[in-house]
Amino acid sequence: MKKLEDKISKNGKVLSDQILKVDSFLNHQIDPVLMQEIGNEFAEKFKGEGITKIVTLESSGIAPAMMTGLVLGVPVVFARKRKSLTLINELYSASVHSFTKEEKNEISVSKDYLSQDDHVLLIDDFLANGQAVEGLLSIVEQAGASLAGVGIVIEKGFQPGGEMIRNRGIRVESLAIIQSLENGKVSFAEGSTL
């Protein structure tokens, strides 16, 4: 997605060979117009798939997921990062390790909002080591729901998550795929805008 790549090139901050900060339009400050365009793009890719629900993870997945849900006309469920006071047997949950933050989170979705009748599109802001997506996939599986695919705003192509998930036969659509952050420069993979 050309406009997203331009935004990353212009406003992303390369903190190291591994870390890209996109706090100015995606993770902390949000650009609503860009989010709308991202939502349109995901909806275009997955329309006609019979999706009944979008599942994402708080907090940075909510904006792109909601814009996609608006276009597809389906509800969005965001997995929470820690257990509320709700009883554990009312939840689907999975353990997710964050390499960036060096912490483990329990993520969970209420059984009320995901079932075997659902055909799910997973949306997340980043795909790097794939831990968050794996956790969400586990939740979809626990619910007995089927999966249409995974929509990612920014994939770090030089980290193993994308390959790992595609190797399971899962359709992954990333709107921007970063090939390298070396020398403080963002390089995109060929064809990431397909």
Next chain:
Amino acid sequence: MKKLEDKISKNGKVLSDQILKVDSFLNHQIDPVLMQEIGNEFAEKFKGEGITKIVTLESSGIAPAMMTGLVLGVPVVFARKRKSLTLINELYSASVHSFTKEEKNEISVSKDYLSQDDHVLLIDDFLANGQAVEGLLSIVEQAGASLAGVGIVIEKGFQPGGEMIRNRGIRVESLAIIQSLENGKVSFAEGSTL
């Protein structure tokens, strides 16, 4: 806002005289179409105020804030609930006590995304004891930004937050004001749909 009140009456769960659960369309599962209408409503109320930025709190404030930002054409910043690895002197922060969850959160906004040039609309999903809004107001003040007002999706009129904030001369627009949750029934305050 009639449609919001209808949704609360139909899908809200009264757990006690104090607690209303709106997990099915606002706090966990999100209804994107309702969020768009909520965004339109806030934008209508605050248009012409010269707002430059919307500030909210993760996670449940993000959806209504983003829809409002889309209509007003301004960025949204969501305060984070715990410190990241970023240096503390790059953040505005405030301490927020949650009565519902019986915990204290540090909320913070990067100094990069809020300044004295900003005229801010605060948006949040709930107003009850007013702790979250007080924290956000403190952050706006620390930034030296000016405040247009506060937009709340659901105000619990029987708890002190709304009065406390209005008594400081701050404009608070709540799209639904709940007068009582007694006897398992949601009663709305007169005029909350104005």
